[in-house]
Amino acid sequence: MKKLQLFLTTALLLALPNLALAAEIKANKTITITFFLIIIGITLSVVVWSAKRTKTAADFYAAGGGITGTQNGWAIAGDYMSAASFLGISGMISLYGYDGFMYSVGWLVAYITVLLVVAEPCRNAGKYTLGDILSFRTQPKPVRAVCALSVVAVSTFYLTAQMVGAGKLMALLVGFSYTFSIVGVGILMVGYVVFGGMTATTWVQIIKAGLLMSGAFLISILVGYKAGFNPIGFFSDIVNNPNIQDHVSKMLLKDGIQISGEAAGQRFLEPGLFLKNPLDQISLGMALVLGTAGMPHILMRFFTVPTAQAARKSVIIAMWIIGGFYVLTTLLGFGAAIHVTPQGVTAVDKGGNMATLILAQQLGADIAPIVGDIFLAFLCSVAFATILAVVSGLVLAASAAIAHDIYVNVIKDGHADQHEQVMAARITSLVVGAMGIVIGIAAEKQNVAHLVALAFAVASSGNLPVVVLSLFWRRMNTAGVICGLVVGTVVSIGLVMVSPNMTYPQNIANGAKKTIEAMEKKIAAGETLNEKDAKALDQAKKDFAANDGGTSILGLKAPIFPLKNPGILSIPIGFMAAILGALAFREKRAEEMFDEIYVRQNTGIGMAKAIDH
Template sequence: MRTTMTALAGALAAFGTLLATGTTALAAGADLGQAAQQATNWHAIVMFLIFVAGTLGITYWAAKRTKTAADFYAAGGGITGFQNGLAIAGDYMSAASFLGISALVYGSGYDGLIFSVGWLVGWPIILFLIAERLRNLGKYTFADVASYRLGRTPVRTFAATGALVVVIFYLIGQMVGAGQLIKLLFGMEYIYAVIIVGALMMIYVTFGGMVATTWVQIIKAGLLLSGATVIAFGVMYQFGFSFEQLFARAIEVHPKHQAIMSPGTLVSNPIDAVSLGIALMFGTAGLPHILMRFFTVPDAREARKSVFYATGFIGYFYILTFIIGFGAICLVATNPAYLDAVKGGLNLRGGNNMAAIHLAHAIGGDLFLGFISAVAFATILAVVSGLTLAGASAISHDLYASVFMHGKTTEGKEVTVSRYASLGLGVIAVLLGIVFEKQNVAFIVALTFSVAASANFPVLVMSMFWSGLTTRGAVIGGTIGLVTSVVLVVLSKAVWVQSFGYAEPIFPYAYPAIFSMPAAFFFTWLFSVLDNSPRAAKERAAFEAQSIRSETGLGAEGAAAH
């Protein structure tokens, strides 16, 4: 059972294994020589420097074009559907999904596909139910939409809190993962790695705003998709482009043999299977940095297109990671040069998250290894930049401008606050990255997606579709979803037992969403129908005007300017 949980946790976030790697390297002195060899990964360093130079150049160019609040938050609404589709893919495909899913496939085969499927199926839902309404109603943040006809102060405060909780937890996961990964790939000290990531993301976001962030994400998506394509092509080439041959060889060499061809122990409990499914599917639709991307396109039409392109790119990428995982079984597990001689078995030098990285070396040698390492670094940068910008807008646009200043501020001041907020979030991310270095942060991704599915998603979707929603219902119901999901994760095994050291978890499941999301919907409904205040009556009456705008785009931000 314990192994199952570890596999699950490691797969989810990739950090578990990365952390284990760190400890192993310290514990096993014999490994240090090899670790030192990895320190001079000059190909990776040079290619990464090229990426940094290029993106800083773009930031300089973007900074000159970023004058208004619309430029800073939404790239002036001038991103095309195709560009935004790539940027969404770049925002969403994290190093954890690239290295983590291929590592999971490498370790247990079919189970990796369960995550790939779960992380993709949220996208059609975003398109069918959310994207165009979000674009038509909002300006810069999803709180614009949630508070469209509701009480500005309470609903924005709640939505901004939900956004910040998701952003900060997600940032912790990304920073710790980044530090471990870079330590491994570039042989750099953990603390310097975390500081470099923090400093670069602050520069991109503070100076270049959404324009720079978008282009960093587009370039990263292009690099990651082409890198993964080359690896997968290399694998399929060796097996005559036949999946049958690939599978036959994998079954032969993998210690689990035939078992890798079907779901294993990853999801053993039906409640957790469904709960994880809910969190992955609906959590995607509640991630603030993803929702924010829909304000960068000129209208609902381009917003829809961007989801189609994004879904295509992300789906293609997940199929590639699957081929990469099987390729690693066949080409990496069979080569002693990549295996951890001390730990034995399938364990890889540097931990199993290195499966895709070693495979890159097996296929394209040192140069390609360097390229893929640099791509993994770029991947993290793109994701943390998107998160930082989303967090900064929640602070400046929602909390500062609307809640504290009651809208009585200038655009210029709001953007200045946003820039300081980006710097502040960067510093917080670095500090949290250092604090959590030695912690098991594998629960973070589960927590992030569960909170997004239980707090942000219910309020957003009900504000768009249900005329009966009132301020009281939204704030109480959403807060219940937020608190329930956080508390249940703390009481679950990942935190209660593994971090706090208690013998038995109080909450017996790994994922809370199956309980916390329905709770949020139920209490939002309950407190809305019980709300007989005059304000509630006005809010219900305002739904029709909102639906005219959300359905037709009449009066939508940016649309009138064209």
């Protein structure tokens, strides 16, 4: 026991110099802002160009159906890969190795469901929104209203997470204030959507995907060059890296496992350093595989292409880009582990989110200091473009649900001329965007990580079951859609609210108590606390006092549902609710119209009507 304590103290002391240096990463402001201005300039000229082409509702929501399969493929990739996957996954690989790579796989496999189940049917049977498909053979008003609520919920969760991330990232990287960043991103996103509609959003997403791929490719080439373009040698560099070995030993020591040297390095390439609960992993996988196909902003992209063949081609291109990006991410993550070292990564950001950026700066600086600054500035602007592209797609999806489903089809009974429809769409986008900015600012101090899990949970448990059943099951009807959407959404939100994602003050208090005990032990042993320890003790005492006996938002001391991702339970419940609802309230008309939707979704007959309408 004493030996272990001695070891821990030594480890702590050895780690101190690193901590004391608590590095930070600051981009060169002039170069970075120049890059930002170039991106803003290019995207705004795209907006001016597309604004002239946005005259009808079909132009606004679906770019007039005039996007090609290849363009749409790049746009899907641009819509999908958020800053979290750009920075987060490579960071996860740089700290936890294999688990980060494994985590990325589900994000690609999700597109098999999109390709095989929803892309072409949605193109053939849909018009502008999810609501169009779901209301096809049901009573349109209640279905559209409920569907719009679910779409707005999913988009808001995702948008809030993105906005908060954007604010923090810009503050950390460029030193803009949080509020300034959110307002700036918000104004641009509203500008793209309001003036340029789907055409501008598509091109912003294409530009972003292009930038993201070139950034990832450039850094990967440098990492590969350092390893002599020898993949086997690259992996032995990882295993033999003393910093990685040390990092893994320390992580495992917490679980009471002692390994060191090459064995520890090899362990970095094996699963289980981060993702410790397989059930949670499977649940997340289910939410990804089924949720991506239920994401309104992804589904909406299939209404922009003219034919089912173009929809098919766009998914395949998107899969190459997304998959290729994640394969490059492996190189970036492992590259950061070798060259920046896990200790260097955590010194800047505990979660590892800055790994790729530090790596870019460092590899560039090896060539010349100014090159490092340029690389970092370039990647910061890639992150900036990434945020803009993702939030624009979300605002467009949410405002389409409100303007097209609720205003035009529920309130105005479908009787609105083109001018009125486009006006409604623009005003709604403005309002949705403004709400996004307000929520983003208000949520600064909130824990938003669970919101992405929530968005995928609702999309997979609420939206996907009703979409699939509407397209493929004769007996699906109004009651089925409403039950499925409501139950799937409510159960997902409910389970996340009682899951370990929420903040449980008692846990914080317990953690603080441990720190206090450790420090008091030191004092009792006659040690005098250094400044850092004294501060930690102070903070721990405050945390303990503030949180002891406290409960989560729902008044819980500890989570009731053990998993972070509710999919494994909420998806079957969503399907069951939709099926039982449909069977309980049979609807003759919906069953009679099945032939029509089934023929349409398979053949595209009658589709021209859907575009011209």
